[in-house]
Structure formats: C-alpha cells, structure tokens
Amino acid sequence: MAIIIDKGTQTIIQGITGRNASLHAKFMMEYGTNVVAGVTPGKGGQKVEGVRVYDTVQQCMEDHPRATVSSIWVPPAFAKDAILEAIDAGIKTVVVITERIPIHDMLMVRHVAKEKNVMVIGGNTPGLISPGKALVGMLPTITFRPGRIGTVARSGAVTYYLANSLNLAGFGESTSVGLGGDPILGANFEDVLRLFQEDPETDAVVMAGEIGGVYEELAAPYVKEMKKPVIAYITGKAAPQGKRLGHAGAIIEGTMGTAQSKIDALRSNGAYLAETFSEIPALVRLAIKERSG
C-alpha cells in the first residue's frame, strides 16, 4: 500500500472541464489512475475524456460513494469554495493544484479540514504520484520509477528533478508528494513524513524545501524522532530579500524562513543535507547504510 494514492484509489477532478484539467485527466487515466468522475458547476451532464461531469460533488458522491481523493483545478477565486465542497461531501484527501489562493481563504480551508480530519495537499501543488500505481495532479510521469524512496517537496519542478536524480542513480520512488508553492499550505512536511515513517514500502525520505514560511523548521523535530533517514535539500540561498520569487511562499520575511535557518534546523536534527541535486543519491545510499548499520 503506497501512501495516500494507490492502485484503484477512486478519485474525482473538480474543474475537469478546464483546458489543463482535461488534459491531465487524460494523462492520469493513461497512467492508470482510477478517475471516476469530474465536477464543474453548470456543466453537469457533459463528458470529458469519457468521464461523466457532475454539477456538485454531492451528486458525484451519490453515484461514486467510494471516491476518497479529489483534485482541484479551478481558478483561485473559486478554490476555497471547491475545497470546502469536497470536504463537505466526504472526500478524504483534497489535492489543490490551483495556485495563488488568497491566504485568508486557505486559513479557513485549513480550519475546516482540521475539524473534519481531511488532508488538503497544496495549493499550488503539482500533485502526487505513486509510481506504477497512480497519479493525481500534473507530474510528468516519465520521470518517476517505482522504488523505495519517498520524496516530498514544495515545488513541482524540484519534485521532477529529485526523481530524475534518483532515477539516474538507480533509485525509484514509493510516492512523491508535492506540497505546493503557496504561502499557506494544507499538508506540510511533517504530515507527509509521518505517513512515510509508517509506510513499509519506503526506506528513506528526500525532502526539498525552499525559502519562505516555516514548514521546514517545524518538521525538524519530527525528523529527529523518525526511524527512517531524511535527506534534505533546501533552495533559495542565493535569493534576494523581500522579493517574491514566483512562489508567493518564497519570500523571506525578516529572519524567518531563510534557506540557512531551514538548513540549520534540519541538520541539527539529523537530516542529511544536499547542496545539489546530483549529491542526493549518494547521500541516500550513505543514509540507508548508516541507519541500517
């Protein structure tokens, strides 16, 4: 059993009628993901890539009561509503592809998700993939190989390069999770590390963070608790202060959220720190050897 998504996991797509969502719906299904339905308010009754579109998640869940994962592809102004709709209808994991969702909206989403015990991944996540089993989101599947390394990163492209580096060195991934680049995220590093710690198919975890926010620092104490090794790669050392680098999350505010503060917190709690993508596979090998030795 891979974490979060596995072969057969029933998943729906909110905003499926959009250009990107419908393209990636196709990719997901081609990869073997069990996409059971789509939702776009006002477009109920249409079909996208052979998948039926519903007006509301509730109507969708009446026909597909075993769906547990939904991915959100709607514009940012509608994202909060779509996520809350998924939670209200009983979805257990919401994967929010939408980027640049207003911060106060995400605060509300987190608040409700916590109350209802729902995992929200993102916003601005590329999604997640359990290679060879299922994909939810827009990760380029070509990069990923089945294996026993879990990865978790803020950025989509970094997730691809992590996998790429691991694969070039002969490793593969159990599951790769993109946390997302927005400043307020649903799931954070610790949430995913906890799942990997419990996952019998994962031997080690690579986590990639970046400047901005405090999610990396917050995860550091748990890294120390973990039985499995964590290899960390933190970007943004060369970033100028006070400028927004694409990701709204990637901005340094005062002394918080610098690349160095994250590196220090993780290193002092036992993570293996990489400086380039190429260094990562060697560190994985070293870490597994040290921990099992």
Add this chain to the structure above:
Amino acid sequence: MAIIIDKGTQTIIQGITGRNASLHAKFMMEYGTNVVAGVTPGKGGQKVEGVRVYDTVQQCMEDHPRATVSSIWVPPAFAKDAILEAIDAGIKTVVVITERIPIHDMLMVRHVAKEKNVMVIGGNTPGLISPGKALVGMLPTITFRPGRIGTVARSGAVTYYLANSLNLAGFGESTSVGLGGDPILGANFEDVLRLFQEDPETDAVVMAGEIGGVYEELAAPYVKEMKKPVIAYITGKAAPQGKRLGHAGAIIEGTMGTAQSKIDALRSNGAYLAETFSEIPALVRLAIKERSG
C-alpha cells in the same frame, strides 16, 4: 432556595451609569439584592450608588469571581455585545432589560448562550423578583409578596397585575419572572416552568402569554408533564392582525401566534385558563385543590 435569584446571589449591572440603570440599581440594593459591581465601557473607576464601575466584565469578574447574574441596561445597538461579554466572562444568568434588540442579534446570542449553557432572560424583560429575597430588573417591589406561587409572563406590566391580583386574594410569589416582550427571547416559558417544577417552594405556576411568537404553544406539552398545576392567562384576543402592539414580539403574522392558538394548546394540555386578572386567584385555589386532591 428560590429559582435563579435568592438572598445573597451576587449580581452585576451592565450599563449601570445610564439614568434608568442607576435608578434601579438603587431600588435593587434597597430591596436587598447583592449588587456587587457595575460595568460601563469607558467609565471604569466611577462609582454609582456606592457601587464600583468597571470597563469590562472580565475586570469586574476578577474582583468578584462569585458573581453569577448580570442585568443588561445598554441601548439596543450594544446589547448583543454586552450579553456576549457577560457570557464570555463566565456569568451564568443574563437578564436583558434592553428592548427592541435586532432579531438576528438575538439569534446569535441564543446560539452562543446554548453552547455555553447560560440562561439569557429577555430582551425587553422587566426582570425577575424572588419577593423578600432579591430583585434583578425594574419590577415595582411594592406589588410582590413572599409566597408559594411562581409566575412567568412575557410582559412587565402584566407581571405586576398578576402579582397584584394574587396578593389581593392572599397569595404571594416564590419568584416572578418576566420573559420579555421582544420577538426572539432567550429563556422561554418551558425553561422557567421546568425550574418551578423542581422548586420545593412553589406550589403552582401562573403563566401569562400574549399574541405573537410560539413560545406559549411550545410550552404546552411540558405543562402536561408537570406535576404542579399551571394557570394560564393569554392576552391579545382583541388585537388587530398585522399591527405591532408595542412589543415587537406582539404581532400576529398570518395564522401564527394568535391568542386563540395559544389558549387552545394550553387548555388541551391541562392548563387552567383565566379570562381576566381577577379570575386568576380562584383558579389557583381550584387548581391546587384538584391536584392535591
């Protein structure tokens, strides 16, 4: 032990610096009510009738942690805030003298009060009195005599006339409670009937309702359950439809809340119905006799 307020019950007055509130603070204390403090935001540090004024209920409760009852005398626009402040600070019974509080404000007050298990009496209540023990509100104490009849009424003046009729016939009151004339009330007939049912110092209850709302109808099933007799007096038979008779709550809307619907509901559940104030004492006598016989 009288219901709600008894000799020694520590009580505070919110809005104490107003003309009416300060006048009635004096009357309450003269009657023996244990008024421990007042609250008026912006007037902390003043004294009214020898009572210290605080800016916030919280500050007041720090000095008087055993206060359990607060009466509210602030203008309607500030009533919701004052009531929520009392609840937040740990007050257990809030007596809302303020009249014509917006309906949506009272919905919120009820919602919070229920969550926090606080009894809110009013708005637009004349208050309540346990004759010879304590008074909270603005009931004219001259009318009330200690005794074993509980009374509960929507209107203030009706409460006085009830007591007056009872007293002229030799009865007295255990406690007299004014529920208030506003359309959305905190405590309703049933809430108070339940207290009287459990009160060893009460033999029978007189309830006086009026047109508007459904609180009388809602209490009817409980009247049937009660072991103590209930004498009911309902006013508004001569009221025209669709016109508001002074009390915001006293209006017949469609077929709801007519005097007749209330009379029918109460009579069919075993209440003794009076047509005038003068009839009440005889019915009380009859009811006690029938129930004990």
Add this chain to the structure above:
Amino acid sequence: MRLYEYEAKRLFRRAGIPTPDNIVVERDAAVLENVVYPVVLKAQVFLGGRGKAGFVKTAHNAREAQKHIKAMLGKKHGAYRIERILVERMIDIDQEIYVAAAIDRLSHRPLVMTSRHGGMDIEEIAKKEQAIMKFYFNPGQKIHKFMARKIAGQLGFSGQLLAGVAGVIEKVYNLLVSYDCKLVEVNPLVIDKRGSLYAVDAKVDLDEDAMFRHRDLAEMGIVARHEVGELTDRERTAKALGIPYVDLDGDIGVFPGGAGFGIAAIDLIQHYGGKPANFMDSGGAPTQEKLRAMLGLLIDNPRVKAIFGARFGGISRCDDWAKAVVQYVLENKPEKPMIMRMAGNMEAEGRKILEQAKQEHPEFFKDIKIYAVDTPIEEVIKETIRCAGGE
C-alpha cells in the same frame, strides 16, 4: 415590517437578484417610455387576492396600460388605497419555483426553503407531492456558494440552470442576513423559455428594530410603518412623537403603562362589553412630555368618549406620571371623563401631587378618578365603560 413588492424588488436589484424590468407609476397619464410590451400592471398593496379583485392586469400597448392605471389608481383594495402601480415586463413562463430565506421560530436559526412548485401560497405548496425542502444554518454562518449549488442540485436542477438557481438562493440568503430580514421570499422565481431567471414576485419582511443599521433603506424610500399596512394620520402623529399607537374603532381611549398591559386592557374592555379606541404603549420610561402627548392623542380623538388609564410604576415612576397628568389637565382642561389607577414605585409621592392639584383646582378634576392599588383593575375598566355610556 413588510415591504411593498416594488420596494422589495429595488432591494433585490441591489442584492443582484434578477427581476423583470419595471417602473412604478403613481399618477394617471404616467410616462410609459422605454416600456416593452406586454406588461403586467400590479397594484401595490399588502392584502392578498389582488388578482381576483382586478388589481393585476396585463396590457399589450400603452393605451391599454393607461386604461388600467386609470382604473386602478386611488381605488381601495380592502382597507388599502392603491397609490402605486408596478408596471413590469411580462415574462414568458416555462417553470415557476419557490425560493425563500427566513428565520425559523422553532430552532431560532436562519433557513432556506425551496420547492419546484412556485407561484401559489406557501401552504398550498407544502401540500404538493415534493414538499418544501428546508436547509438550516447557524446564526452568523455564511452560505458558501457550494451550499447553494447543493440545494439547487437537490431541487433537481443541473447544468446552467443549477448555477442560476444556486445564484438566486445564495443572494436571497445573503439578503436575509445582511439586511436583517425576517423573510425574503421569491414566489415565483420564474424560469423563462430561454432559461433566464426572474423574481416575478418579491416579498421582504424587515426587522424594524434593526433598521438603525441600514441607513441606505431610507435612501431607497423605505421607511418604518406597520408590519403590514400604512399608518393612519393619528398613528403617524404618534409615530413622530415616538409613541407606539394603533387606531382601533371603539370609543374608550386607552392610556396604559406598558405594551403588555395595553394588550390586556383592550382585551378586558372588550370582555366587559366596551370598545377600545386604540392600543398604546408608553415604552420603557416615558418623559412627562411624552405622557402628556399620549393623553392629548386620546382627548383630541373625537371618537373617544372616556379614557381608561393605568400606571403600574416600575421603570416609569408614579410621581412622574402624576405630574404629567396634572399638568395636562391644568393646561388643557379636558372635558372627557378619565378613570385611572395608579400603583407601584413612588406611588405615595404621585398621590400627593394629584391630591394637591385636585384641592387647588377641583373644577378641572371633577370627571377624573384615580384609584389605588386596592381596587382591581377590572373594576376601573368597568367604570370607564359605564362613563363612556356603554354596557
């Protein structure tokens, strides 16, 4: 406080709820430019049964419209004079549904009510196969758009129509909450043959006690009135003086203390065979000026033959009340009998004031009796009825 349909529709437009194009006509020979025919002409009164009474008409051209306007304006529907007519584009009805938001008196929560069967009384709708669906909210809770869609979905709509109906549901609920309404009802919400939505009728019931925080209502011409219906001249005068007052059709003026007793008093007068001329309420703690104005309203009413008064001094003190009565009598020398009763706070002081005035000016007080706490109120009422020549 009920709004006229045309007022409710102004509020609807402000809230983004679609209404058919319309204008309000208050005069004969109204300017009907920019009107697209056919139109429906609807007399603006609160009383139901407008259609049966001939106060809802259709017109296919200006001539017809003018004819109907002339025929309706100034007529009475029940007790209400028709002062305004709403002239509204006729909608090509495909479906009529029911959408409302209200306050539930039992659970004390706001709720949304919907039905696929619109266009008739809510009681009749409730009898239909598919009953009214109700969705409850917590006080202070916002309606998320998805909730409105869920409701529209449960109503059985889909696609664009679901989105449209959801939009109306959301706005109706928001109007209820943001304008402190007791009821916002769209019945029917019409779906025309092209799938567009129109609130063809509009019912809004405001909370008069919350109007202080909606100053923009006055800008829209929406001012306080009876819950249903217009004020009489005397009621208007009372309103201006800040006195809750309702004209009734009897001959006994009622000058009570509080509202609750006022209601009881008119019952009791009727119970003993008298006829009350009014309802009145002095409010919390009336000033002497206000008390005198209240008395004046009764004395100046030619229908009133005798006045029943009662004061139970609570928040309002007997001495203040006695002073007001004395001053009014000395200044106005009223010639109608006044039978009253005074008890409660500051009763002794009040009685002293009255006795002194009576000793000084016995001539003005010969028809005035003021009983004390030991006379049952029913006796005072019976005497007033006798004085008015009744019974």
Add this chain to the structure above:
Amino acid sequence: MRLYEYEAKRLFRRAGIPTPDNIVVERDAAVLENVVYPVVLKAQVFLGGRGKAGFVKTAHNAREAQKHIKAMLGKKHGAYRIERILVERMIDIDQEIYVAAAIDRLSHRPLVMTSRHGGMDIEEIAKKEQAIMKFYFNPGQKIHKFMARKIAGQLGFSGQLLAGVAGVIEKVYNLLVSYDCKLVEVNPLVIDKRGSLYAVDAKVDLDEDAMFRHRDLAEMGIVARHEVGELTDRERTAKALGIPYVDLDGDIGVFPGGAGFGIAAIDLIQHYGGKPANFMDSGGAPTQEKLRAMLGLLIDNPRVKAIFGARFGGISRCDDWAKAVVQYVLENKPEKPMIMRMAGNMEAEGRKILEQAKQEHPEFFKDIKIYAVDTPIEEVIKETIRCAGGE
C-alpha cells in the same frame, strides 16, 4: 505586498483608524496650504533607518518645510529613490503603544498583538519586561467589540482611553480580515496629552493574491509591486507581460520551468561559481507567446552573456516549449549561447520539433544546445557558466 506609509494611512482612514492630518508631496515648491505646524516630513521608502539617514525631519513653518522637501526629494535611501514625502502634523506624544493584527504562521490563525511599549522595532519590544500580548482568533471569526475592550483592559487601560484603544484594536483586526492583509501594524499608536489617539506610523502588508477582490485599492492608487520595494524597468515590463521576474546582478540569463526550480537554478549557478542575471517563473502552463516574451527579456538584457534553460514538461508540455523556442530563434536570430535541457511530458514530440528546425536552419542554432533527460541538470549549468566565460 508592503504599502507605503502614506498608502497605509489612506487605508487606515477608510477603516476609521485615526491618523494625524497629512498631505503627500511629490514635487518641490509644493502647496502647503492648510498645513498646521509643526509638521514631520517623512520620506516614503520601505527601507528602515529613515531617521538616521536624515529622511525624517521636523519643520515649524513653511520655509523650513520647503527646505527639507527640496533636500529630500529625488535623493536615494539605499536603492530607493525618494519620490514622495509625507508631511504630517506633529503629535504631542504622551504614550506610545503597539497594536497590530497579523497571520500567525504557526497556528494558521489571525491574531492581535499589543504592547504598552510602542515606537521601536517589534523585536526590541518583545525584549521588554511586559512582553507582547497575543490574542488568537479562528479563521472567519469576527472580533466582537467586547473582545477588543477585553484586550485593551488587559493592556492596563481604563476609562475613555480603554474605549479608544479598544476601538483601534477592533478596526485594525477588521482591516486585516476585510482587506486580506498579512499584517496591519500601528507602531506607535500615540496617545497625546489630551488623550486622543493617532496612528503615527502605519504598516500594511497585503496579500497580492487576494487583490482581485479589492478593486477599491486601485482607486486609492494602490497597485501590485514587490513585497518590499519598487520594480526595475525590466521587472515592470515582465509584470505587464504576466511573468514573475526579478533582476539580479549576474550575467547568466535563467529561463527555467517553474518557480521552485528557478530558485534552485540560481542557487546552483552560484554554487558552481556563476552569476545569475535574473529569477524567472513561467507560471502554470505558459502560452507560446509568454515563453517567447520570457526569452526576449533575457536576450535583450545587455548584461546577459549566456542563457540557461530548462523545461520539465508537467502541466506545461515539452512540445509547446520547443515550438516557442524555435519560433523565437527563427524570428530573432539571437547571438547569445543558449544551453538548455528538456524532459517530461511530450518530450519526444518536442525533440522532433527542435531537430527539424535545426536541420532546416542550422545557422541559427549553432550556439544552442538542448540536452535530454539523461544529462544531469548540474552539467547543463556548468556548461552555461563556461559559455558565459565564468568559472
């Protein structure tokens, strides 16, 4: 997105938070009518340390004020040119306190922070005996007036001052929530000798991603910019094109896929001894026009000696990317070396497009290398650095 003090104070006035009377001066010989002296003149820049740098001055009359304006306008404070000066009535300080509302990154909740010690950096305030008091709210929760009073009471205020401070606390919190702010800070909130309150400094940090629902900000002249600081000309061009772009001071143009890799790329370039000329982000799924505009921004930058490019086709496809690169090259015939790598979705299709173009126009592609998935990205970067003449 930080606001200038004068912008924040406009927002404060709209929210009812009291500020000293002020005007904004953008030119020499400004009209200083209606100004009550003494005044404080404050250069409008984001960088701290204005006072020490001589960019906060006081003036007791118009002559003095004009002198200071002339001396400040157009000068640079750090990297920032002073384009505006806030001329503000000087307040007679009795106490300075600290009031702010913000989003707590740990608990993900809005919070109110207050302290009796205002007028210095928050870090310094935190060191004081009576630390900063924090009050947490749930997302979507309103601040009731009593809560604001409770906070003001816990701060140790009483009477009228408690009421005044509570009013500011309430409005600061409401501003945070209603305008989607990340931070609203009043430091100091000054209490003058007569007990009046003034926000003497004002810091507001907006959530740029929520500006779409605050159209009135544009009316107030508040438009998108860097979190802290103004845009360069090239950044302005990029912004107009919808491209997140930041100028850096190196010579290697960075043309990456997503933001996260863009951040990694500038780290890696620096790691291997190169100097990045920019940060850039293509966003979700860039159009070909956007991709070409991105390339143009780099090629047209005279500082750029070589371009590092990378595309990992996820939501953005390799074939689209390849088409954009080919079309740009054919149209603009750039003479700078471009070292790139392409992998991911539609990689085969993309490679076909590139190969075909190269065969047809080998002359334009001689300085362009596009590696595939089997070359580690670090190797591509190292080669770019070599091409730029670095290392």
